[in-house]
Each structure stands twice: as structure tokens, then as C-alpha cells.
Amino acid sequence: MCFQFDLKAFAFELEEGQIVLFHQIDDGFNVVEFQSGILLVVACMLGSGRKIAQAPLQFCPISSHCLKMLANQRRTSDLEAKLTKHVIAVGKCRRCPNMASGAVTGNPVASRVMLLGQAPGVKEPLLGKPFAWTAGKTLFKWFNDVLTVDEPEFRSSVYMAAVCRCFPGKTAAGGDRVPSKTEVANCKEWLDFEIGLLQPELIIPVGKLAIGQFLNPVPPLTELIGQLLTYKQGKYRFDLIPLPHPSGASPWHRIEPGKTLTLRALELIRDHPVWIARLG
Numbered sequence: 001m002c003f004q005f006d007l008k009a010f011a012f013e014l015e016e017g018q019i020v021l022f023h024q025i026d027d028g029f030n031v032v033e034f035q036s037g038i039l040l041v042v043a044c045m046l047g048s049g050r051k052i053a054q055a056p057l058q059f060c061p062i063s064s065h066c067l068k069m070l071a072n073q074r075r076t077s078d079l080e081a082k083l084t085k086h087v088i089a090v091g092k093c094r095r096c097p098n099m100a101s102g103a104v105t106g107n108p109v110a111s112r113v114m115l116l117g118q119a120p121g122v123k124e125p126l127l128g129k130p131f132a133w134t135a136g137k138t139l140f141k142w143f144n145d146v147l148t149v150d151e152p153e154f155r156s157s158v159y160m161a162a163v164c165r166c167f168p169g170k171t172a173a174g175g176d177r178v179p180s181k182t183e184v185a186n187c188k189e190w191l192d193f194e195i196g197l198l199q200p201e202l203i204i205p206v207g208k209l210a211i212g213q214f215l216n217p218v219p220p221l222t223e224l225i226g227q228l229l230t231y232k233q234g235k236y237r238f239d240l241i242p243l244p245h246p247s248g249a250s251p252w253h254r255i256e257p258g259k260t261l262t263l264r265a266l267e268l269i270r271d272h273p274v275w276i277a278r279l280g
């Protein structure tokens with residue numbers, strides 16, 4: 001046996017000649033060092049980094065399986081650092097003068113699954129996260145019911161992007177303004193960068209505007225929802241499982257055949273191998 005820890009709980013970094021894992025526990029860290037194939041555990045006080053104990057725990061040759069897992073952890077860590085920078089840059093973007101708010105971003109999650117929304121509503125910029133209001137309630141209920149993930153788990157395991165990251169404002173009639181072609185094209189640069197960086201294997205576009213980033217023209221929802229499609233964008237290939245927009249403004253997902261097709265789409269996500277291993 002190599003080690004018994006839950007690797008998801010670890011961040012790690014490579015230093016010359018050694019691999020160091022930091023495992024956060026209650027009020028301190030266990031620092032696990034691999035040196036010359038020997039596993040040591042060092043307990044350090046949180047913050048101070050002061051070693052309070054050091055003891056050989058067990059001798060353990062580093063297997064290729066371990067190294068592969070460590071390489072994955074390293075990739076995730078690097079990716080999250082790049083995503084964090086990216087999300088900060090998007091948050092400062094003011095490229096579209098007619099937008100009514102600043103950008104709303106999701107968490108910098110190094111996930112193999114990306115959710116693509118349309119644009120935030122009036123509440124999301126105030127609450128600082130996508131799908132934070134009425135449509136989000138329905139969306140997260142779907143995920144909770146069918147994918148059996150709650151909202152915090154979804155937000156921390158799926159990268160949440162949008163066609164436009166800023167609230168476009170209201171129309172004279174009181175509805176949310178549809179972003180202009182220029183605004184969509186401006187924000188697509190962020191999306192393309194994210195696809196290149198994350199190389200997602202499954203994208204879930206939510207609503208026609210999001211689906212339209214991949215399919216033009218957008219087929220009728222009755223022919224599209226409940227389908228799994230493969231899409232190629234430049235050198236990147238990924239699966240698409242479109243969802244209808246969960247907004248209360250459209251009854252499509254609440255009445256047949258939309259209700260059954262929406263459930264079928266959610267089941268496709270639940271059963272997709274990439275969904276199961278989205279942080280792997």
C-alpha cells in the first residue's frame with residue numbers, strides 16, 4: 001500500500017528532489033514528504049510552519065500509480081492558479097459599455113465539466129455568483145434531485161462560465177436585455193480562453209443563447225434537449241449535453257414533452273463518465 005489519505009484533500013508542490021503534500025486537518029497540517037521512496041509524516045502548527053513532531057510512519061516505495069496521482073494533483077494546482085488569475089481578470093473587464101453591471105464569475109475550479117449560462121440577472125452581481133437567484137433555485141434543484149449534488153458541491157466541482165458575464169440591463173418592457181452580437185463576441189474571448197485552459201470534456205450549455213455558441217442555428221428544443229452531442233472547436237473536442245433555461249419566464253421545462261426531456265438530459269449528465277470523474 002502506498003498511502004491511505006484522501007488525495008482530494010491535498011494540495012502539493014514539487015521541490016527539488018522531493019514531493020511534499022500538505023494535508024489540512026483541524027487546526028494544523030500534516031506534511032507528508034516523499035524522500036528517496038520513504039514516506040515521512042511531519043506535523044506542523046498551522047501558520048507558523050514550526051515542526052512539532054517528526055516520525056517515520058512507514059516505508060513505502062513510490063509507485064507509478066502514486067506518481068500519476070501526484071502529477072494530476074500538480075496539474076490541478078497549476079490550473080487553479082491560472083484560473084484564479086483569469087477569474088480576477090474577467091472580474092475587472094469593462095469592455096462592453098452598455099452592460100449594466102460588472103462581471104460575475106464562478107469559482108476557479110479545475111474541472112473537466114463546464115456549465116455555460118447565458119448572462120447574469122439583476123441579482124447575481126449583488127450576490128457575486130452566477131445562478132444565485134430564481135433560475136438558480138430551479139437549476140440547483142434539478143442537480144440536487146437527479147445528480148444528487150447540492151449547490152455548494154456543484155459550485156466547487158464544476159467550472160461555471162457564461163456567454164456574457166455582465167448583467168445586460170432591462171428592456172423598456174421590463175425583461176432582461178438580450179446581449180448584442182458585439183457583447184457576445186467580446187465575451188467569447190474569455191470563453192475561448194477557458195476552453196483552451198481547462199480543455200473540458202463535457203460542457204453543459206443552459207438556454208438557447210448558450211447552446212447557440214456551439215449550434216447555429218439552434219434546433220428546436222424538443223429535438224435537442226435529452227441528446228448528447230460531440231462538438232469540435234479548433235483542436236478541442238468535448239461532449240455537449242444542453243439544458244433548457246430554468247428561468248421562471250419560460251414554462252418549457254415544466255410541461256411535456258419538456259419535463260421528460262429535461263429529466264433525460266439530467267440523467268445523461270449523471271451517467272456521463274466525465275461527470276463522475278469531473279475533478280479527476
Ligand code: SF4
Pocket residue numbers: 090093094095096099102103164165166183186187
Ligand atoms: S460582458 Fe464580458 S466582455 Fe463584456 S464587459 Fe462583461 S466580462 Fe467584459
